[in-house]
Amino acid sequence: MSRLKRIALNQHGVQPLGGGHALCQGCGAPSIVRTVLSSIETPVIVLNATGCLEVATSRYPITAWNVPWMHTAFENTAAVASGVEAAYKVMKRRGTLPGGDKEVTIVAFGGDGGTYDIGLQALSGALERGHRFLYVCYDNGAYMNTGIQRSGATPYGADTTTSPVGSESFGKLQQRKDLTAIAAAHHIPYVGQSSGARWQDLSAKVERAVAMDGPAFLNVMSDCPLGWGHEPRVGMEVMRAAQDSLFWPLFEVLNGEYKLSYRPRKVIPVVDFLKMQRRFAHLFKPGNEAVLEAIQQQVEDEWSKLLRLCGEPVTELPVIKPAEKTEQAETPVGAAA
């Protein structure tokens, strides 16, 4: 059976995250959640950090969740998952699990705010302790739930409400932190980076992640039409441009071994990705050329570093320079006004 059919059939008999939630049109999170949970064969137990995904799916007295789901706070989801996993382990050992000793998979979801920043300590502790669970960060690069404030995941140069563009500022002045590498530094069996636009990649990674006997971490790019400033319908294209420009490479780290998942046949310049989003619009105004160059340089440096880690030949990038692509660059797909 094809992967698509298997996901569509849904092993839980029902859609884990049903309709009726209040997430925005075009939000990357729900399709990531559905792809992740439907790729897992056992019943799932879901933990969720405070954030868009949580508030939009659990407003009392209704719920969008058809699988066991729990939220407690913002910064502690990995710690809550640790407790649930410990409970599962000991109840299995003592024979007190409800419904016998059925295998379950514990999955935690957090946004980049709840994972890169306020939840980093709890995540690090849980990964180091070796609890068997999958943590999925849906990374849309800012605190979108509270109104687009910058996070440790916000890209260099992005306009957010707390890194606003002004006469003295070109947006966020710092480079984003490399959370996937931080997770990999915990010597856990599985770390992966995927994208909401690459469901096959994501699904395959989830399968490998949950097969591991230990913690697994997935960092998944998720678009946010509101925060990024693009039409809801083009979210997938924007995220695909993030891969094709090497801005958000796809790779995994299996027991410490880096493996590249996707190498674009044609690498597009990073400005093609940036131009699709209002949060970078100011960078295309005169005077910010150096910022654009710096972003391109950062992307190339990170890519070379990743290739070396993956044992791939580090060749000169076949980047099509913006000048050679004038036509496409001037008509970005669905860029919001």
Next chain:
Amino acid sequence: MAVKTQEGAQLLTGGEAVAYAMAQIDPDVFPVYPITPQTPIIQTFAKLVANGKATTEIVNVESEHSAMSATIGAAMAGARSMTATSSQGLALMAEMVYIAAGMRAPIVMAVGNRALSAPLNIHCDHSDSMMIRDSGVIQLFAESVQEAYDHMVTAARIAEHPDVMLPVLVCQDGFTLTHSEEPLILTPDEVVKDFVGEYKIPLPLLDVEQVTTKGIFALQDYYTELRYQMNAAMEAAETVIADVFAEYSPLVGRPFGLLEEYELEGAERVVFLMGSTAGTIKDVVDELRAEGEKVGLLRLVSYRPFPAEAIRKALASAQEVIVLDRSDAPGAVPSLHSEMAAALYGSSAKLRAHVFGLGGRELVPDEARAIFAGEAPTHIALRS
């Protein structure tokens, strides 16, 4: 000086005593983070588990915030879960203490009460417990190692009662009890096991057949009602604590209560406080009684729920009530003082209050005499 102990008694510190109670209960999960003066609890318990005396899953988390988070996760998953902390640890986990109560997680937490920073101090006062006074958790304060142990044995029954479903904090004075050996009689293992029973909560998260959504988001339309339910639970807790104590008391031959009345018969001046300092006050009450003074002590065991009605009754004939708070409230009235002002509103008894014992400064018998005599300053033993 040789200490004469009751037959069958052994010397244990308060920290060791609650760890022994935990080993007898053998909870499912114990997420915990070290902090003075709570550390004897986790160290003793870890050793007991290492020697096979309990088979609890200990989760050595990376902070108290995560300790309470993991405890909530485990408790809601369907496992009997306990944790322990003190002072800054309780402050760090305060957010999650409110959430534990709001989610109605029947957790038991051992607390070694300690002053809050700044300045940094490791010794006893009650400011840590006071900080979370309105969180919706039950707080029981022990006077002795024996009482801390007995509270630990009974706490799970109180927390897990269907009418309650709230966390219970078993509080004991840091160092004065946690690190001091006192003679203690352990309840036999099988008596504890039978008494505590199995952990059963409705609809555990790990039930994949009866699916639940927990930790929901509730706004203006439901929040008030959901929080209000904790009032009913606290009200029920007053009865449940009394019932559980009444059931346990004959098993061990010791009296328990939400309050302890000491020489209240005909007492005109009564001291009201919590914790180990009651021992000193009792000695002074004995001396003053021998001198013909009509003095007594009312010791508060259950800080939350606060048994206001029972307190009014116990103090019906007192002429003067002297409240001793082991925590301060800069710019306002300390906790016990304000609770008592409310509880005794309309009573003819005069209310006097002092703050004592901050950061481990002990209250000595001469000061207790001065307190009864009405000659003590507002802040006991404050140097100018």
